[in-house]
Amino acid sequence: DVKVTQSSRYLVKRTGEKVFLECVQDMDHENMFWYRQDPGLGLRLIYFSYDVKMKEKGDIPEGYSVSREKKERFSLILESASTNQTSMYLCASSSHASGDTDTQYFGPGTRLTVL
């Protein structure tokens, strides 16, 4: 089974702090994604990566950056956290392999609260 893990389930930070959210997958997947989930808005894509050191902006990249130095790890960085970044953050990964096309596998999520 594919396993995607996220570094924290719950996180509380103060406004202005730098925040790192880490995601690790163990299935050698090429693609990795960061979403945020808010009530009534569903999932919104922040950034994704289709290879090491490659990144693409999603729908809401403002206020976020990402890093992918190793294939299995994808980090989301909030340079200066703000209260409007309080949300559930979900990481996912997927493979280029046919038969599993575009199927994304999700981690358990990190609920971030910014005070």
Next chain:
Amino acid sequence: AQSVTQLDSQVPVFEEAPVELRCNYSSSVSVYLFWYVQYPNQGLQLLLKYLSGSTLVESINGFEAEFNKSQTSFHLRKPSVHISDTAEYFCAVSAGSYQLTFGKGTKLSVIP
């Protein structure tokens, strides 16, 4: 670009009754379709998917969905729900570009 509409934000249903969660999509190209389930305070789990072949796909826990190309729909059904099915369900579409476009979700509440 693709879009997904989940017509109901909340669906209450009595235990052992049938349920249908509706999903319509919009796309100018061929698509792959997915249903994910999210239990409280958890990530999303893949429930079932349509990539090609038979238009009726089933999950291991009794859900099924039918791809209807003419109506651009992928509705999720279960003939008899259990309390444990209480969760939020997300429909998603992809056009083979690695990215999924998600609907806003439907909260299924099963009433004892």
